[in-house]
Amino acid sequence: MDREAAKQILQSFAKAVCSVFHDLTEQELAPQGVEKAESLILKASGAVVILGFNGAFSGRVLISMPKEMASFIHESLMDEKPNDEDLLLTIGEFGNMVSGNAITVVNNIFKGANVRLSPPSSFMGDDLTFFNFKMSAFNMVFKAQNGTLRMNVALREEKRE
Amino acid sequence: MVKKVLVVDDSPLVRRLIKKALSQHTDFSVVGEASNGQEAVELYEKLRPDVITLDVTMPVKDGLQAAKEILDKGSQTKILLLSAMGDDDLLKQASSIGIEHSLQKPFKANQLLEALNKIAGG
Numbered sequence: 001m002d003r004e005a006a007k008q009i010l011q012s013f014a015k016a017v018c019s020v021f022h023d024l025t026e027q028e029l030a031p032q033g034v035e036k037a038e039s040l041i042l043k044a045s046g047a048v049v050i051l052g053f054n055g056a057f058s059g060r061v062l063i064s065m066p067k068e069m070a071s072f073i074h075e076s077l078m079d080e081k082p083n084d085e086d087l088l089l090t091i092g093e094f095g096n097m098v099s100g101n102a103i104t105v106v107n108n109i110f111k112g113a114n115v116r117l118s119p120p121s122s123f124m125g126d127d128l129t130f131f132n133f134k135m136s137a138f139n140m141v142f143k144a145q146n147g148t149l150r151m152n153v154a155l156r157e158e159k160r161e
Numbered sequence: 162m163v164k165k166v167l168v169v170d171d172s173p174l175v176r177r178l179i180k181k182a183l184s185q186h187t188d189f190s191v192v193g194e195a196s197n198g199q200e201a202v203e204l205y206e207k208l209r210p211d212v213i214t215l216d217v218t219m220p221v222k223d224g225l226q227a228a229k230e231i232l233d234k235g236s237q238t239k240i241l242l243l244s245a246m247g248d249d250d251l252l253k254q255a256s257s258i259g260i261e262h263s264l265q266k267p268f269k270a271n272q273l274l275e276a277l278n279k280i281a282g283g
Contacts, residue, residue, distance in 0.1 A: 023267045077178060089174040096172070096218070097266045100245020104265070107248035114250060117218050119171060 001057060001136075001155055009106055010034060010138055013061060013153050016102035017142060020094065021149070025076040029142040029149060037137035042130040042152055046070070047087050048123040049095030050130075053103055055115030059135055059155040061102075063095050066147040067124065070094075084124065092122040098151075164281045165192045167210035169201040169227070170243065171219040175266070179214055179243075182270035189277060198222030202230050210238055212281045214273075215260075217244040217251070225254060232259040239280045243268070 018029045044062065047070035052060045067087060074082040074090040082090060096117070103115050135154035142149040166189050168179050176194050183189045193208045195201040199222040201213065213231070217224040228240050242255055242263035252263060262280045264272060 020267055077174075078181070086174070089172060093172050093174050093266075097245045100218075100247075100266065104246050104248040104251075107246075107250055112250070117246065119218060119220055 005057065005110065006136070006155055008109055009057060009059075009102070009155060010140075010153055012102040012105040012109075013098065013151060014140055016098045016105070017063070017140075017149065017151055020097045020101055021073075021142075021144065024073055024094070024097075027145055029144050032141040032143055034138055034140050037132065037139050037152065037154075040132050042132060042137070044128045044130065044150065045126045046124070047091040048125075048128060049091045049120050050123075051095050051099045051120045052118040053099065053115050054118070055107075056110065056113035057106065057115055057155065059153065061095070061099055061154075062130060062152045063091070063098065063149065064151075065091070065149045069144060069147045069149065072146050088122040088124060091124075092120040095120045095122075163190045164188060164211040164277075165190055165208065166277070167191075167193045167195065167201065167204055167208060167213045169195040169198070169213060169219075169224065170216040171196050172216075175216070175243075179273065182273050183277075185270075186274055189274075189281075198224055198227030201227045205231050205236070205238065212239045212241060212277060214241050214243045214277075217242065217246055225258065225260075228255070228260055229258045241276055241280055243273075 021029045044064035046066040048064045050062045070087045070091050135156045137154040140151045168176050180191050193204045195204050197219045215224045240260045245266040247265035264276045
């Protein structure tokens, strides 16, 4: 994948996570920077969502946040206290909204890319371990009033027709 | 007249969110819920809703496939595409099968009601 495309995809995800978080909670997420992930191993804790995307550009995004932050999003959305199942549904839909908004921008920039999402998979726990195979991954960190949100975007290029 | 709404989304959270928004509005009544496109087609046959709120990315059968099957039957049911995706190609594809209305997630309750009123005249 060329650097410009990778940059656009990463920027689209960074903007989307801030925009969706604000739309849902009316609070700001402050970006703390982007760095290339040096390890194939990725550690995450709290509420975690993974989604894949496929098309001219393919890859996957992993978003993790403290349970308190997922709980805050749920309360902002539903006006009720969540149980654990609600938290899994909330982080899943949050990941779907972020990825959908980001990929919308990518598809509008790269006409014909036809990138589509897979349904989200949600997890909750401490010290979860994930692996990246044959993909370049980038870590992004965002601060909010009630904790730190981490996003890892892994990219793999496929030929465009 | 109260408009019958079928809510189709693989996320139970989004279905609850839509039902909650519509519960405060007397012009619309949620008559059914489906979690994928196949269930949507089956419930459409059974319930004949006035409006369907339809997600795109779903297991078993996606929203556009389900919409095509429903609209190919000559249905007068209006479809509101409710998806996190909203790119030009997707909207063009939706338009080509007869879906003219969409709302991108995340949405506010008032945006949903406004969209439903616009397409169904609630």
